[in-house]
């Protein structure tokens with residue numbers, strides 16, 4: 001049997017780089033499918049989708065809300081030719097009802113230990129319209145090493161630069177932040193993978209540079225310490241979302257090869273200033289993630305925020321506009337207040353205002369978003385900032401003998417992804 005696994009394209013933003021990271025969801029999904037099922041993968045962000053390629057079942061994996069309209073379009077085209085289409089992925093869970101209109105089957109939840117039933121149903125001609133495992137999680141010990149062999153690696157090299165490999169050590173999150181749908185998807189449960197399985201997976205990856213795409217590693221102190229101690233001997237260099245702001249944990253992260261982290265900058269407090277400093281003091285770079293348009297933001301606040309970011313010497317900053325994605329606390333609030341402008345999901349890119357801000361007009365917030373990108377990078381030169389981080393990782397690699405010649409672009413650097421990576 002052959003599955004054609006499709007990862008639909010999404011609209012690129014002006015401030016986004018031209019390159020792409022290898023997607024994570026599809027390779028994790030592929031690991032949950034038995035080896036005797038052939039999988040042919042197409043990432044529409046880097047290659048043309050061939051609708052004529054023969055396959056028994058079409059599986060569409062969707063991560064982002066703004067990918068959904070294209071995903072539905074693809075499904076409609078396949079189904080018009082008589083192909084059966086199944087949907088999965090995070091965004092499918094957020095848009096389950098709409099997706100059902102374009103699908104033969106919708107899979108909600110995590111595939112480990114479950115998807116082979118779907119395959120059997122398909123083979124027997126009894127494919128169900130819905131497989132609902134939302135909040136019914138498989139044991140994390142069932143998560144296998146991602147099936148990266150389905151990727152065409154060449155497509156993810158950018159001007160000779162070796163991209164990072166994405167990996168995850170845990171699922172879920174115990175927090176409940178206002179713009180985030182993870183609590184809906186994961187039920188506020190932190191679910192670590194067995195650390196020996198994570199280490200085996202890291203060892204299977206040739207690339208020295210990794211990106212832990214876990215929602216947040218700062219979920220359980222003892223687990224985090226154990227993970228970092230286990231990673232350290234592998235001498236990998238890695239990026240992650242937040243790690244715990246604790247001296248011992250930060251030291252362990254630095255020793256384990258932490259290259260840089262994403263840190264949400266939510267205000268201009270000393271708490272944030274010190275947090276960034278503690279990371280930088282340990283040689284860990286910081287990319288600030290800044291959401292613009294919360295109810296306390298006006299033009300003046302955003303200008304002061306940019307000054308603060310420059311003052312605390314962030315390595316990089318990524319600005320997004322507050323976006324009320326389905327199943328987030330902020331969406332419930334804005335719906336109640338009748339402040340959502342539309343549900344044109346292709347425009348839910350986090351680069352466009354889709355709600356009525358409290359203290360600014362829609363137009364002013366859009367302009368302040370552009371201003372933020374321009375003002376932050378004006379005096380610094382984005383490329384030089386990126387190059388600095390890149391040089392840091394090369395220096396670290398040279399020190400511990402893991403530097404591989406040819407794993408960089410000769411003299412050119414680029415930001416790799418919207419939530420991305422510098423290399």
Ligand code: SF4
Pocket residue numbers: 173174175176177180181182183215216
């Ligand atoms: S924003 Fe991060 S820490 Fe907050 S709920 Fe979402 S995943 Fe968890």
